[in-house]
Amino acid sequence: MEAVGLRSHLGYVLSEAERAVNRGLSTALQAEGVTVEQWRILRALSDGRGHSMGDLAEAALMPHPTLTKAVDRLVDSALVYRRQDPNDRRRVAVYLSNSGTLLVDRLDHAATAHHRTVEAAFGPQRAEELMRSLTLLIESLR
Structure with a gap:
């Protein structure tokens, strides 16, 4: 079947796939009160x-x-902090706090479980090939 309309454009299909994947990831991260962007x-x-x-x-x-x-919200939650770079006083760097590190450990479990759900739905080999292909696409377009 020939793709028509928006689905005939790679950018659209990639965005739609991202939304579908991130919807599930968002649900997985919700238990910790973290958004996909914060993760x-x-x-x-x-x-x-x-x-x-x-x-x-x-x-x-x-x-x-x-x-x-x-x-700013993550700083307010004491999950990250800002510190002036000791080598370049003009540069401010953001670091993960101890609480943030503990949270990331829990989030990694949720993200891994979500990844396994995607693999189960799409197939592990196809998911791995898709990730390789998308990585090559990104590198090619840089």
């Missing part, structure tokens, strides 16, 4: 290095103003 921020910070807002916006796939508001 991305926390997960990006879990490497322990501290990130500038610019690096964090790119990693979390969020525009700067939206990221700033989300980080």
